[in-house]
Amino acid sequence: MEWNQLVEEQERLQHLLLRRDHLFQQQTYIEQQLQALQQTLQEQRSARQKLEKVVAPSFIKRLMTSDAKLLRSEEQLATLLVKIHEAEQQHEKLAMQLATIVAEREATKNTDVLLENSTALVAKQRLWLMQHDPNKAKQFDALEDEAYQVIALKIEVGEALDASYRAEQALHAVAKALDAAHGWSTWDLFGGGMFVTYVKHSKLDASKQALSEAQYALNLLHNELIDIKEMQTDAIQVSIDGFVHFADYVFDDFFSALSVHSKITNAKAQLQRVLGEVNVIKTKLASMEDVLLARQAKIKEARTALLR
Structure with missing residues (x-):
C-alpha cells in the first residue's frame, strides 16, 4: 500500500473511532438530560395534583366571583400543563435520539481491529525514521498528534455545523407559525367571531409545536458546542464561550417564557x-x-515530505 493511501486509510479509521467516541459523549449527555427531565416531570405532576385540588371544585365559585387567588391558581395550572407537555415531548425525542446513537455505535464495533492493522504499518514507517533520522521522527510524531487532534475537532465542528443548520430551519418554522397566528389574532381582535378565534388558537398550538422542535434542535447545538469547548488545546483554540452562554440563556429564559405566554408580537x-x-x-x-x-492538508504534506 502506498504511503499516502496508508495515511488516508488511517485517518478514515481514526475518524470512525472518534465518531464513536463522540456518539458515546452524546449518549452520556442525553442519558443525563433524560434523568433530569424525569425528575422534573415527577415534580411537575405532583404540583399539578395539588393545583387541581384547588381549581377543580371551584367551578361554581369561579362563576360567582373573581377570586384573585383562584385565578392565579388556574393560571399556574395552565402554565404547568404546558410545561409538562413540553417535557414529555422532549423526553420522547431524546429517547428516540438515544436509540439511534446506540445503533450507530454498534455499527463501528470492528473498527478497532482495522485501525490496529493500519497503525502497525505506520509504526514501521516511524521506526524507519527513528533509525535513519531521529529528528525527523520527532517531527513526524508531533504531526501525528496534531493530525489526530484536528480530525477529532473537525468531527465535532461538523456535527455542530449540522446542528446549527437544523436549529436555523426549526426557528424559521417557528417564525412562519407565529406569522400565521399573528394574522388570525389581528382578525380576532377586531371581532372575527368564533371561527376566527378557533383558528387563532389552532395556529398558536402549531406555534408551540414548532417551538418545541426548535428547542430540541437548539439543545442539540448546545451539546455540540460544549464538546468543542472541552476539546481546546494549546495548538487549537476555539472561542465559543459566548455561544455556549447564549444557548444556556435561550433554554432558561426565552423558550419557557414564550411557550407559556404566547405573546405573539414580542415573540416574533x-x-x-x-x-x-x-x-x-x-x-x-x-x-x-x-x-x-486547510490545516489537515498542510499536515499531510508535511508528513509526506518527511519520508522523501
Whole structure:
C-alpha cells in the first residue's frame, strides 16, 4: 500500500473511532438530560395534583366571583400543563435520539481491529525514521498528534455545523407559525367571531409545536458546542464561550417564557434575535471547518515530505 493511501486509510479509521467516541459523549449527555427531565416531570405532576385540588371544585365559585387567588391558581395550572407537555415531548425525542446513537455505535464495533492493522504499518514507517533520522521522527510524531487532534475537532465542528443548520430551519418554522397566528389574532381582535378565534388558537398550538422542535434542535447545538469547548488545546483554540452562554440563556429564559405566554408580537421580535445569534454561530463554525481542513492538508504534506 502506498504511503499516502496508508495515511488516508488511517485517518478514515481514526475518524470512525472518534465518531464513536463522540456518539458515546452524546449518549452520556442525553442519558443525563433524560434523568433530569424525569425528575422534573415527577415534580411537575405532583404540583399539578395539588393545583387541581384547588381549581377543580371551584367551578361554581369561579362563576360567582373573581377570586384573585383562584385565578392565579388556574393560571399556574395552565402554565404547568404546558410545561409538562413540553417535557414529555422532549423526553420522547431524546429517547428516540438515544436509540439511534446506540445503533450507530454498534455499527463501528470492528473498527478497532482495522485501525490496529493500519497503525502497525505506520509504526514501521516511524521506526524507519527513528533509525535513519531521529529528528525527523520527532517531527513526524508531533504531526501525528496534531493530525489526530484536528480530525477529532473537525468531527465535532461538523456535527455542530449540522446542528446549527437544523436549529436555523426549526426557528424559521417557528417564525412562519407565529406569522400565521399573528394574522388570525389581528382578525380576532377586531371581532372575527368564533371561527376566527378557533383558528387563532389552532395556529398558536402549531406555534408551540414548532417551538418545541426548535428547542430540541437548539439543545442539540448546545451539546455540540460544549464538546468543542472541552476539546481546546494549546495548538487549537476555539472561542465559543459566548455561544455556549447564549444557548444556556435561550433554554432558561426565552423558550419557557414564550411557550407559556404566547405573546405573539414580542415573540416574533425575540425570535429574530435568536435567529441572528444562531446565524453567527453557523458562520463561526463554517470558518472553523475551513481552517481545520486547510490545516489537515498542510499536515499531510508535511508528513509526506518527511519520508522523501
